Structures are given as C-alpha cells and as structure tokens.
Amino acid sequence: MDLLRLALLFNGALVLGLHLGRRRWARALQPLLCLLLLPHYPAWGLALLLAFSAFQRLARPTPPPNPIQELSLARKWKEATDSYEELEGDQPAWVHLLACRAYARQARFPEALHTLKKTAQGPPQYAFMTMALTGSLPHLEAWLPRLPHWPEHSKLHARALCQGRAGNLEAAESLWEEALLTAPDDFRLYIEEDRQNLASLTADIDARTLEQLHHHFQKLDHNHQMANARLGPQALALILLTVLAYLLKPAHFYLAQSTLPLGLLTSLFAHYNLTHLALNMVALAGLSPLVELLYPKRFLWLYFLAGAVAGLAQLFITPQAHLVGASGAIMALFGARLALLLRYPNNHQLLLLLLIFGVQVVIDQEFPQLGGVAHMWGACSGFLFVLMSRPQDLAPQTADL
Numbered sequence: 001m002d003l004l005r006l007a008l009l010f011n012g013a014l015v016l017g018l019h020l021g022r023r024r025w026a027r028a029l030q031p032l033l034c035l036l037l038l039p040h041y042p043a044w045g046l047a048l049l050l051a052f053s054a055f056q057r058l059a060r061p062t063p064p065p066n067p068i069q070e071l072s073l074a075r076k077w078k079e080a081t082d083s084y085e086e087l088e089g090d091q092p093a094w095v096h097l098l099a100c101r102a103y104a105r106q107a108r109f110p111e112a113l114h115t116l117k118k119t120a121q122g123p124p125q126y127a128f129m130t131m132a133l134t135g136s137l138p139h140l141e142a143w144l145p146r147l148p149h150w151p152e153h154s155k156l157h158a159r160a161l162c163q164g165r166a167g168n169l170e171a172a173e174s175l176w177e178e179a180l181l182t183a184p185d186d187f188r189l190y191i192e193e194d195r196q197n198l199a200s201l202t203a204d205i206d207a208r209t210l211e212q213l214h215h216h217f218q219k220l221d222h223n224h225q226m227a228n229a230r231l232g233p234q235a236l237a238l239i240l241l242t243v244l245a246y247l248l249k250p251a252h253f254y255l256a257q258s259t260l261p262l263g264l265l266t267s268l269f270a271h272y273n274l275t276h277l278a279l280n281m282v283a284l285a286g287l288s289p290l291v292e293l294l295y296p297k298r299f300l301w302l303y304f305l306a307g308a309v310a311g312l313a314q315l316f317i318t319p320q321a322h323l324v325g326a327s328g329a330i331m332a333l334f335g336a337r338l339a340l341l342l343r344y345p346n347n348h349q350l351l352l353l354l355l356i357f358g359v360q361v362v363i364d365q366e367f368p369q370l371g372g373v374a375h376m377w378g379a380c381s382g383f384l385f386v387l388m389s390r391p392q393d394l395a396p397q398t399a400d401l
Contacts, residue, residue, distance in 0.1 A: 135165030335382030
C-alpha cells in the first residue's frame, strides 16, 4: 500500500469515526463504502469521499425560523419570553441567549441567569449587551477587550443603556447624542426607542445575581473561544518555514544523525517528498489551534522540545535511523489535545482522537520505517506537558469591580 492509499485510508477512518461517535449510522455507511474501495481503487474512493461531502453540504436542511428570533428583532421582549417559555425540547444555544437578553430587557435577571445556564457557549457580544442591561458599568467595561471590532456607536449605545439602568439619566442622554453622530439610520431607530423608554430602564439587581451572570458569561466565552480556535501565528510561521526549508534545501542537510545535537531541531523541517510534507502540515494546522490558544507562550517550547525528545528516543532504539519530518512534534500536539480532554471533557472529540491514535499505532506497526517510536514518545511528551502545566486563562480582562 503506497502513501496515497494510506493517507486516504486514514482520512476515511476519521470520517467514519466522527459519524459513529455521533451515532449517525446511515452516514457511517458512506465512508465505510469508500474505505472498502480504497485498497484497490483509490481514485474511486477519493471521488466518493468528496462527492458525499459535497452532497451532504448541499442537502443540509435549513432550520425553520424560530419565533424568538423574529420577536427579538421586533424588540417585543415580553412576547419573546412568553414564546420561549412555551418551547419544548432541546433548543439551539442562540435561542437561550436571545431569551436571556429578552429577560434582561425586562429586568428579570434571575430568569435570565436560569436561561443562560441552558447553553454551553456564547459569543462575547451577548455578554456585552446583557451586562449593559444590568446597570453595572465596571462589568460592562470588562467585556470591551473581547470586542475590538465592534462599531463605536454600538458600544456607546450599550454604555448609555447601562447608565440608564443605573439611574444616571444625564450620562445616558450624553452617550446617546454621541452615538447618533455615527450610527446608521436603522440603528438610530433603536436609540430613539430606548431614549423614549428610558424611565422604564431603571431597575435594581441583586449583587449576587450580577456576579453569577458575569461569571457564567465568562465560562461561556471561554468555551466559545476554545470551540472556535483558529490557526495561530506561531503554527502558521512553522508551516511557512517548513515549506520554505523543503523548497530551498535538500533533505540530507537536516538529518540529525550527522548534525547532533542541532540536527534534532533542524530535522523537524526536513521531509522526504511533497506528500510527506503535505500530510504533516495538514496535521499541524488541524492540531495546533487549541494548543496554541491555551499555551501561547509555551507552544514553541512544546513543539521543539517534544520533537527533540521524540528524535532522541528513535535514535536510541534505531541508532542508524535518519530523522526526517516533524511527525514527532506533531504527535506531541496530538498528545496535548488528548490531555486537554481531561480538563475539558468532550466525548465526541475523545472518541475521534482515540480512533486516530489507534489508526496511527496500526500504521506504525505495519510500516516501522515511519518512526513509530518517535510518534509514541512525542505523544507522551505532549500529554505529560499538559498534565503538568496550567493553560492560560481565556477570561476577558476584568476591570476593578
């Protein structure tokens, strides 16, 4: 079996594991068929994988409109909460977040907190607008660092709402006047509506409920950042440097056997061929976002030290081996992701990662020349690194409360 078939087999196994983990038995039959074709007809197997993926995207049903969304856009807050209380079954996270803001609009903060606890994650703009309605300016300002690209008129409007709830009517009017200078026409309607109803905004909120709201929004924002982690600058720089090294230098220049100890690091930038390079860089791009998000100051240390440990372990077992490739360091990122699941449990991700690990072990057994020892030691290094260190706090920068 050549490397192309191996890569397609690995990809098909991941898709199969994802569907099985989510108990999508019918969809699991599609990658299973592709896997059966791959050993003998890799082109047909790849074509089927791509076709099934495209068809599922096109055939994905559009969810029916939810009355909460329509009522929230119309700013009919009482009707929105009444409609929310009549809903049955599980609802998407955004429905609970809209209901939370509708309750806050009516100064029903205990109900807002109860609604908020029904979701697992939420973008920071929901926290910003809800905390504006509590009348606590320090809590509101604590969320500003998480919204650097929000329009200035929206921030001014939120500050005005907050001042109005706190009873500072003159300050609220001043902020609204400033917001009107830059606000678009449709947004000015919202400002005028809140200005007319300014007297009804003033309300008291229990300090304990306020702290619970703030704390729970921090938790949801933490989960939101983790779930939406993107490729970071350090991982992107590693990918670009590795590709550049592959284009400019021959592989033997980076072999660790003749250039120890520096070769333990330079070998991470060497690859046998374009397929080897592409597989490793795709894996690096997929595994790095969450690790770099939680360990921004230690990400490169993990990558290079774990890669060196993996290389030393491989040379100890097979002294005549040549170290080529970044797979040992990439497996460290895999081990780190696996250890992070102990801190932030997710059954679907755990099943998927265990399936990947099982497939990798089988491949290493079938092809000893791929460096199974380096893979194992790299994964263990990343796993222990996370267990022995504390991730960065992703909560927004809090003001003096």
